[in-house]
Amino acid sequence: MESTLGDLAAAQGGLFTTAQAARSGIKDFALARLRAGGVIFGVARGVYAMADTVPDDVVAVHAMKVRAALLLYPDARPCGGSLAVIHGHPVWGLDLDRVDLVRDGLSHEVLTQLCRIRPSDALTRPDTADRDAALAACVVQVALDHGPTAAVVTADRLMHDRVVDAQQIAQIVDRLATRPFAGRAQALVTLMDGRSESVGESRLRILLVTNGVAVTPQVPVLENGRIIARADLGVDGTNQLIEFDGKVKYGGADPEVLWREKKREDRIRRQDYRVERVVWSHLDRPKILMARLLREIGAASPRNTEPHPTTKAG
Template structure:
């Protein structure tokens, strides 16, 4: 990663002048990605938001003294956790002190003590360990964001629920710990996507019964029907979140996948179950999903 970043300090030490750097920037051959850090225009063109943030992480560490570690959402990105709609506007770093933090337009340095076992190395960079990362990110996020990130950490087996709870306990009365504690008690690694995590939150907020997650359905003869996102056994209702990309990106492949999914749903209905589906848009108006669920319960031959 750092091989693709040109740091002003190193360039000057190698004999490049500020005038040459300015000329390269003015001509468009160099793009500034952080204070004193540049990449080529070709390299910059190939960077999506997460990749650009990784470059900015490397640049931010170069200008800090030893002992500063990548943390919060920046650490979550490096661990491969789902960030949902958490902003990547700033790089988050933590220094092992009780004071002395600060922020600029591009970097937020947190001043929070940490133990040696709360830091790991990823790609040569010092990064807060998964449990500490989940809790730190949750403390400065909304409940929805904290659950999306924490669920993904559990689903990817980067951390255990107990490790997260222990990290919450070690954090003490830090700012935002109430949100982290509440999220930690709600996390479930069986959620396989941000949409499924948000669906669980909406289900609870709208007073629906708690469903079984990733439930395997079989017909009367024991034949496999499918594994469903949500299942309300008492009412015989299946819930499915239809996220973007669920059916592939290629047109012909998508058509085949949609047809296969229809046959799967037909088999589930033939076995006596009702199916309720919802999309990303429905997550912002979940009352409509609740109404669908209630109508499905009324149609179902199972006892509610």
């Protein structure tokens, strides 16, 4: 029985439905026994996964829920944050409890325990086979649903990887002027910048910019006319650099990694730069972090930071 279900799940993204199990001769009472025994896991009503394949990561669980929803609603397609997740693009700040789907022919939004099913929308939920166009629209939908910071995190990576460009997103936003929450989408256009290379860098940059600090991502550091490093952020007009250390997440890092980072930082400092380091846990206390950064910036010296890139990537 277990091998039958395992083969069934393996053939369709790790999932199977009760109807498919029944066609294999495995009825509801048998599924209930397997679930009670920890062999299978209920992803949604009528959809199961083999328990040993269920991921721990909340984003990966959401991707599993998206696949489950598409088994239940094969005529639907993912939209908003769910579309970004299913394509493997980074997300942050999203409510991942429900899957966002779009179905043609609906006149209003429908909520189920698993899904938020929405009607088509030419701008934010277009019916298109063009993946890149759909992803540009999905970023705008994320802004409307979850706010600009959540959308910028995803937009930055899509722009950095040249999946979408800033113009694609801006053109959609320009046509949303009269929509509810259009200001969120307009803030997305102002804040997005494809030069940032990680979720943490994007969040740190947004925190600084929204607090009135002008910064440039990926500042080149020169030694004898040669680039020896690129700092995550440079405070414009000063010698203050800010580095986001994504390797240190709520705990320690490999001592060898820390040693290499120290040597790199020492080399940067010898070029008359100040360096302030931020780690994941600091982002959870933005008020304290911002006070510290403003103190450091206040102690920085003026510096002509040209030549820096002056246009946003993407």
